[in-house]
Amino acid sequence: MNVSLNGYFLRHPITGSGQYLIHLVREIRNLMCDHDLELVSVGSFYQGLGRPGKLLWEGLGWPSVARRSHADVLHSPYLSTTMAAENHVMTVHDLIGFVLPDYARTPWMRAYNALARLAATRATLLLADSEFTAGDINRVLGISRDRIRVVPLGVNPRLAPQPQEVVEQFRAQYGLTESFVLYLGSGDKRKGLDVLLKSWFIMPSHRRPLLVLAGHIPCTGSDLFPDYRKLADGLGLQDSVRFLGPVAEAVKPTLISAADAFLFPSFYEGFGLEPLEAMACGTPVICSSRTSMPEVVGDAAILTDPNQPHEWADRVLSLLQDAQMSKRLVKSGLTRSAEFTWEKTARLTMLAYSEVL
Numbered sequence: 001m002n003v004s005l006n007g008y009f010l011r012h013p014i015t016g017s018g019q020y021l022i023h024l025v026r027e028i029r030n031l032m033c034d035h036d037l038e039l040v041s042v043g044s045f046y047q048g049l050g051r052p053g054k055l056l057w058e059g060l061g062w063p064s065v066a067r068r069s070h071a072d073v074l075h076s077p078y079l080s081t082t083m084a085a086e087n088h089v090m091t092v093h094d095l096i097g098f099v100l101p102d103y104a105r106t107p108w109m110r111a112y113n114a115l116a117r118l119a120a121t122r123a124t125l126l127l128a129d130s131e132f133t134a135g136d137i138n139r140v141l142g143i144s145r146d147r148i149r150v151v152p153l154g155v156n157p158r159l160a161p162q163p164q165e166v167v168e169q170f171r172a173q174y175g176l177t178e179s180f181v182l183y184l185g186s187g188d189k190r191k192g193l194d195v196l197l198k199s200w201f202i203m204p205s206h207r208r209p210l211l212v213l214a215g216h217i218p219c220t221g222s223d224l225f226p227d228y229r230k231l232a233d234g235l236g237l238q239d240s241v242r243f244l245g246p247v248a249e250a251v252k253p254t255l256i257s258a259a260d261a262f263l264f265p266s267f268y269e270g271f272g273l274e275p276l277e278a279m280a281c282g283t284p285v286i287c288s289s290r291t292s293m294p295e296v297v298g299d300a301a302i303l304t305d306p307n308q309p310h311e312w313a314d315r316v317l318s319l320l321q322d323a324q325m326s327k328r329l330v331k332s333g334l335t336r337s338a339e340f341t342w343e344k345t346a347r348l349t350m351l352a353y354s355e356v357l
Contacts, residue, residue, distance in 0.1 A: 161281055261319055
């Protein structure tokens with residue numbers, strides 16, 4: 001089997017699609033002893049054209065390279081506009097731009113989504129990160145369920161509970177000497193960070209733990225990226241909320257291990273890897289009860305309505321006061337996260353390749 005994989009997101013390695021591509025390729029190459037996997041990086045010519053260059057790469061550039069290499073299978077590892085005639089596998093991580101109108105407000109995004117919808121309907125087989133996303137593909141794009149395979153994502157094996165001395169050194173380095181709870185992720189509005197801030201405002205001031213918000217959280221004040229710093233200041237939470245900024249992959253295991261709880265109030269996720277990553281580090285999780293979250297975390301997390309700040313306040317305070325509950329969640333979380341490996345993702349992906357031949 002000769003597989004050609006679109007490597008566009010090698011240019012964006014810290015994004016979700018970039019991480020998916022990197023881990024998937026590594027594991028497939030470990031498994032494909034008798035087969036070839038060609039990861040095709042986007043050429044400088046296409047990069048220089050900006051957005052039109054992305055369209056040209058997906059429509060002409062990469063398919064041409066794949067044909068010249070006599071690829072048996074073409075794999076688009078994200079929802080793209082590639083309209084290969086046959087043996088085309090496409091991964092769909094989510095349909096945010098289709099179900100959340102604010103995420104496709106520009107003419108460019110609407111045009112791209114229209115082409116991507118057509119490309120998805122023409123793909124031989126679609127890979128969905130979750131049963132929830134498979135249902136979205138069927139419902140929103142009108143694609144038959146028998147053309148969709150669910151292939152869950154994996155947890156990086158580097159994410160594991162860290163030694164106490166490493167955690168204490170990290171706390172001292174970052175000035176996190178007191179107990180804290182953590183959100184780690186992006187800062188667009190579907191992530192529900194306003195709900196967390198409102199729940200902190202609701203808590204009695206003498207009982208509030210430190211809330212650490214880490215990751216790329218721009219706070220530009222736009223419709224998609226609210227100014228959470230301004231909201232926190234307006235609610236009088238300056239002493240209770242800390243914005244840590246982007247965190248290097250090497251630091252993530254220690255940061256998560258140092259937290260007393262991990263919070264994830266997202267309104268929409270195609271999979272939602274972050275809670276599993278926290279579980280793998282031995283940190284109890286409270287997360288949204290919406291979209292794919294219940295499917296992913298099972299009974300290893302406390303599920304909470306992302307529309308209810310009072311509920312979040314109660315759940316956080318209850319968890320921090322209940323050592324037995326915390327221990328139970330740590331144990332069940334470690335077990336749950338161990339079920340999701342990139343090797344499993346790669347094996348299921350290779351099975352899909354064999355189906356289209």
